[in-house]
Amino acid sequence: MRRLVLAAAAATVLLLLQGSAAGPAGMEGPFGWEPMKDLSNPHVRDITEFAVNKHNExxxxxxxxxxxxxxxxxxxxxxxxxxxxxxxxxxNPKSYEAVVWDGKLVRFLFLFKAVEGNV
Known part of the structure; x- marks a missing residue:
């Protein structure tokens, strides 16, 4: 069951990211990417630390x-x-894009890649 959920999440992430290297053009609204308003939220910090630690590992x-x-x-x-x-x-300061799925029972890092230029 866990593999099925991860496969479905991976397929969804790939579809959402396909063709959106610069951003989610055309993917706004109730079924697409929503901008986050509170980047200082402790849960966001936890997700981000997970991504950096997983990449480091x-x-x-x-x-x-x-x-x-x-x-x-x-x-x-x-x-x-x-x-x-x-x-x-x-x-050296660097910028990265991280994509993390935070499910009910598992957290998974899909992408952690360097970002060039201004973000």
Missing amino acids: DAQTKLALDNVVKGETVGFLGTIYKLIVEVKDGA
Whole structure:
């Protein structure tokens, strides 16, 4: 059952992200990405720390979370978060896009990629 839910969530995330590298054009409204209003919410910080820690674990890096710059959500068997985060790699600041699915029983990092230029 868990694999089925993860597969469905993965398929949904891929469909939502397809063709939206710069943003969710045409995906606003009740069935698309909604801008997050409170990026300082403790739950958002928890989701973001999960994404950075999971990336560090998977990629054997030591990035440190600095700030959440932008966020969007969409509901699907929980919530999918698309976040732009600023991290520090030693003394070097970097920006990343992270996509995290926060389900009722499991949390999963789908994407953690560097963002170039202004976000």
